[in-house]
Amino acid sequence: MNNIAPIKENIHESISSTCFHCGENCGDVNVLLHDKRFCCQGCKMVYEILHEKDLCQYYDIDAQAGVSLRGKKRTQFAWLDDEVIQSQLIDYQEDMITKVTFFLPAIHCASCVWLLENLFKFNEGILDSKINFIKKEIYLTFDSSKVSLRDLAELLVSIGYTPEINLGDLDKSKRKKVDKKLIYQLGVAGFGFGNVMLLSFPEYLGLDEINAIGFQKIFGWINILLAIPIVFFSGKDYLKSAWLSLQQRNLNIDVPISIGILTLFGRSIFEILSGVGAGYLDSLAGLVFFLLIGKWFQQITFNHLSFERDYKSYFPVAALLQNGETTPIQNLKKGDIIIVKNKELIPADGILMQGQGSIDYSFVTGESDAVAKNKGDQIFAGGKQLGESVEIQITKTVSQSYLTQLWNDAVFSKEGLSQHNQTQLLADKVGKNFTYIILTIAFLTLFYWLTIDVVIAVNAFTSVLIIACPCAVALSIPFTFGNAIRILGKHGFYLKNTKVIEQFQQVTAVIFDKTGTLTFTKDNSIEKNNKTITFHGDELTEEEKHHVMWMVSQSTHPLSQRILGLLRGEVETEKVLPLASKDFLEIEGKGLRAVINQKVIKIGSANFTQNKANDLANVFLQIDGKTKGFFTIKNQYRKGFETILHFYKNKNAIHLLSGDNEKTRKELEPYFGKNLHYLQSPKDKLNFTKQLQSQGEQVLMFGDGLNDAGALQQSNVGVVIAEDTNNFTPACDAILDAKSFPQLPRFSKYMQGCLRLVYMAYGLAFIYNLIGLSYAVQGELSPLIAAILMPASSITIVLFGVFSGTFLAWKIGLGDENHTPD
Amino acid sequence: MKIIFLLILVSLLVAIGFLAAFFWAVKSGQYEDDYTPSIRILFDDKNEKKTK
Numbered sequence: 001m002n003n004i005a006p007i008k009e010n011i012h013e014s015i016s017s018t019c020f021h022c023g024e025n026c027g028d029v030n031v032l033l034h035d036k037r038f039c040c041q042g043c044k045m046v047y048e049i050l051h052e053k054d055l056c057q058y059y060d061i062d063a064q065a066g067v068s069l070r071g072k073k074r075t076q077f078a079w080l081d082d083e084v085i086q087s088q089l090i091d092y093q094e095d096m097i098t099k100v101t102f103f104l105p106a107i108h109c110a111s112c113v114w115l116l117e118n119l120f121k122f123n124e125g126i127l128d129s130k131i132n133f134i135k136k137e138i139y140l141t142f143d144s145s146k147v148s149l150r151d152l153a154e155l156l157v158s159i160g161y162t163p164e165i166n167l168g169d170l171d172k173s174k175r176k177k178v179d180k181k182l183i184y185q186l187g188v189a190g191f192g193f194g195n196v197m198l199l200s201f202p203e204y205l206g207l208d209e210i211n212a213i214g215f216q217k218i219f220g221w222i223n224i225l226l227a228i229p230i231v232f233f234s235g236k237d238y239l240k241s242a243w244l245s246l247q248q249r250n251l252n253i254d255v256p257i258s259i260g261i262l263t264l265f266g267r268s269i270f271e272i273l274s275g276v277g278a279g280y281l282d283s284l285a286g287l288v289f290f291l292l293i294g295k296w297f298q299q300i301t302f303n304h305l306s307f308e309r310d311y312k313s314y315f316p317v318a319a320l321l322q323n324g325e326t327t328p329i330q331n332l333k334k335g336d337i338i339i340v341k342n343k344e345l346i347p348a349d350g351i352l353m354q355g356q357g358s359i360d361y362s363f364v365t366g367e368s369d370a371v372a373k374n375k376g377d378q379i380f381a382g383g384k385q386l387g388e389s390v391e392i393q394i395t396k397t398v399s400q401s402y403l404t405q406l407w408n409d410a411v412f413s414k415e416g417l418s419q420h421n422q423t424q425l426l427a428d429k430v431g432k433n434f435t436y437i438i439l440t441i442a443f444l445t446l447f448y449w450l451t452i453d454v455v456i457a458v459n460a461f462t463s464v465l466i467i468a469c470p471c472a473v474a475l476s477i478p479f480t481f482g483n484a485i486r487i488l489g490k491h492g493f494y495l496k497n498t499k500v501i502e503q504f505q506q507v508t509a510v511i512f513d514k515t516g517t518l519t520f521t522k523d524n525s526i527e528k529n530n531k532t533i534t535f536h537g538d539e540l541t542e543e544e545k546h547h548v549m550w551m552v553s554q555s556t557h558p559l560s561q562r563i564l565g566l567l568r569g570e571v572e573t574e575k576v577l578p579l580a581s582k583d584f585l586e587i588e589g590k591g592l593r594a595v596i597n598q599k600v601i602k603i604g605s606a607n608f609t610q611n612k613a614n615d616l617a618n619v620f621l622q623i624d625g626k627t628k629g630f631f632t633i634k635n636q637y638r639k640g641f642e643t644i645l646h647f648y649k650n651k652n653a654i655h656l657l658s659g660d661n662e663k664t665r666k667e668l669e670p671y672f673g674k675n676l677h678y679l680q681s682p683k684d685k686l687n688f689t690k691q692l693q694s695q696g697e698q699v700l701m702f703g704d705g706l707n708d709a710g711a712l713q714q715s716n717v718g719v720v721i722a723e724d725t726n727n728f729t730p731a732c733d734a735i736l737d738a739k740s741f742p743q744l745p746r747f748s749k750y751m752q753g754c755l756r757l758v759y760m761a762y763g764l765a766f767i768y769n770l771i772g773l774s775y776a777v778q779g780e781l782s783p784l785i786a787a788i789l790m791p792a793s794s795i796t797i798v799l800f801g802v803f804s805g806t807f808l809a810w811k812i813g814l815g816d817e818n819h820t821p822d
Numbered sequence: 823m824k825i826i827f828l829l830i831l832v833s834l835l836v837a838i839g840f841l842a843a844f845f846w847a848v849k850s851g852q853y854e855d856d857y858t859p860s861i862r863i864l865f866d867d868k869n870e871k872k873t874k
Contacts, residue, residue, distance in 0.1 A: 130858075132855045183853060184845065191841045215826070
């Protein structure tokens with residue numbers, strides 16, 4: 001008995017310190033149920049729901065698996081009752097059976113999968129639910145006569161998995177469809193390859209000469225039957241691409257490949273039908289099979305990322321009207337009055353009718369400070385309201401609003417892009433020269449032999465076209481770069497496709513955005529030893545500090561949060577002590593005012609505190625009419641930004657485009673010199689990029705927000721820096737995890753090295769070709785030699801590409817994904 | 823040795839059978855999500871038996 005008591009106590013202690021549901025520290029909150037402690041009412045409620053449905057196995061799979069609900073508002077889904085929205089969201093419907101897909105960002109562990117796949121226990125209307133863990137999606141099948149879409153969404157909210165639905169989800173055409181064609185083609189080619197090889201054995205071993213049963217003829221016919229789907233189904237894309245390229249009077253790499261495929265096929269049919277020989281169908285099948293494997297290898301999808309997002313992914317689906325009804329935002333008309341709550345996005349341009357607006361336009365302009373708006377002011381779509389709810393009268397429909405108009409600019413359509421963004425790719429450049437050289441050799445051979453023997457002449461001519469087929473060249477890039485993308489992806493640098501690696505090498509000018517790209521915003525975590533925020537003036541007493549802390553803690557303004565972070569590091573308790581002040585006021589765009597212990601404390605702009613503005617001061621502090629001093633708040637630059645700027649400066653021209661004001665000019669002048677451009681609107685950034693390109697520059701752009709979206713699209717390579725890769729990122733060519741930012745020079749070097757490896761692989765392919773050609777021009781290329789030489793060269797290239805690439809990564813310091821030397 | 827023709831025919835039919843199976847597997851979506859099933863297999867289905 002004595003032994004049991006302490007153990008029980010231990011359990012109790014371990015339970016009581018963290019929330020049973022989500023594992024967060026409970027602090028001094030005391031929510032108890034069934035001897036279990038929860039950090040908030042929300043977590044307790046989820047537990048109750050699960051307990052009632054006998055689903056507590058949820059906690060056995062992963063302990064404390066829940067999603068913290070502290071401080072989270074319940075999202076409303078009343079607008080899901082709207083039939084138009086429903087029909088746009090639903091994937092499939094027949095009678096009452098309906099299928100729908102939701103994105104649930106909260107999915108994070110095995111328990112989530114278990115619970116969500118047992119969703120049918122909550123409501124009998126739910127027939128089936130499947131999770132895709134990597135994509136964080138749930139596929140629901142339900143009976144719409146028993147349960148509505150809104151019920152489903154609200155059920156998910158009640159157990160902590162809030163579905164995220166935005167305007168982009170309504171556009172079905174844009175939904176990603178998995179392209180299965182390549183997999184089918186690969187399957188057919190693999191099937192054909194294996195069987196054709198098998199049926200070619202009598203030929204390899206010379207069995208016919210011994211037994212003379214006539215294997216060769218029958219097997220030859222079967223081979224032709226097998227080769228037809230290989231050429232016209234599996235190899236269809238190569239033939240098509242070559243044909244298109246010829247029509248444009250251009251030669252890409254697919255032209256010599258198609259010449260090779262068709263010559264192999266034609267000559268083999270001729271040989272088999274006329275009984276001259278066994279043909280080269282084994283080489284043909286192998287060629288197509290290897291090519292398709294290369295294509296498949298370079299198709300890497302980072303499922304959790306999207307490179308194609310536009311403004312629609314940021315916009316809500318529905319808006320709340322003044323009369324309490326919700327409406328799809330596409331249906332908003334001029335004159336409608338909508339209510340926008342704290343932290344909600346304004347979907348359309350309008351005029352502020354009611355309430356105090358404080359609009360965060362960082363989405364649109366990159367300017368980090370919120371803008372104060374008063375009754376009657378014009379408000380643009382794309383801003384986020386901070387603070388109280390406001391009423392806005394719509395003046396333009398969503399499709400005509402400023403932001404949407406910007407997005408509909410020509411650059412965003414594919415046609416507008418094609419002229420600037422098309423850089424000639426290495427493979428096509430090589431393909432062009434290759435075709436000319438091969439055709440020259442082939443015809444020279446043909447003419448030489450024509451003077452001696454017509455049969456040998458045709459034989460040698462086709463042999464040259466067959467053996468020279470640039471299979472190895474076509475495989476080099478997919479395997480070397482495909483491998484590189486995987487390695488870079490492990491280190492937090494995600495490339496859209498293999499072309500981006502080549503485009504990186506051609507860059508001549510680099511543009512940086514400032515806010516969010518070179519700098520980052522921090523929350524109110526304690527800032528000890530931090531030089532980016534400092535206080536200048538009289539020393540504050542402990543009491544005064546607490547007063548200021550209490551005031552700034554009442555405000556959500558970014559500057560308030562930064563000051564709170566500074567002071568929390570300076571006082572002993574690190575906590576904000578509760579104070580009672582009835583006279584607290586936050587005047588948007590100006591500052592804070594409160595009366596504490598009969599003293600008037602004002603924190604805010606120079607104007608607000610009757611001070612003279614100066615360059616260093618961002619926020620003044622005034623107590624009882626006397627100015628105590630001011631806070632200087634500098635931007636926080638990302639770690640390693642100096643190295644990166646120097647790295648690019650040594651090679652290219654670098655520019656800075658910022659939507660912010662000129663405050664940081666002095667700090668950044670040493671790096672950028674005169675190439676500093678402030679107060680740039682999204683349109684200005686776009687135009688600047690265009691202008692550089694018209695001067696013949698290849699532009700690399702680093703950005704982060706929607707305000708850079710135009711420039712990112714226009715640039716030759718657009719890289720988005722993301723704090724959290726699960727968050728939204730504008731359309732781009734590459735996404736860089738902010739944590740990997742200091743590694744950028746290393747990535748750059750690696751990509752350069754990979755390009756060199758491709759050239760080396762070309763050298764290897766050239767040697768193989770030389771051997772093959774030496775047989776071919778003499779008219780002595782036997783099917784056996786072709787069947788050995790062609791796969792051998794392909795396999796060499798593949799192995800070289802993958803192994804040398806991995807070795808290079810290891811040498812540069814990208815070998816171990818957890819190892820990040822500085 | 824003529825039996826080889828029959829063997830070839832049978833082997834081709836078997837191979838076509840596997841090709842068809844592969845097509846079916848792709849079509850039914852088995853290649854779309856290759857991670858979640860690895861989690862699913864670990865679930866204990868004790869509770870489900872009780873309810874059924």
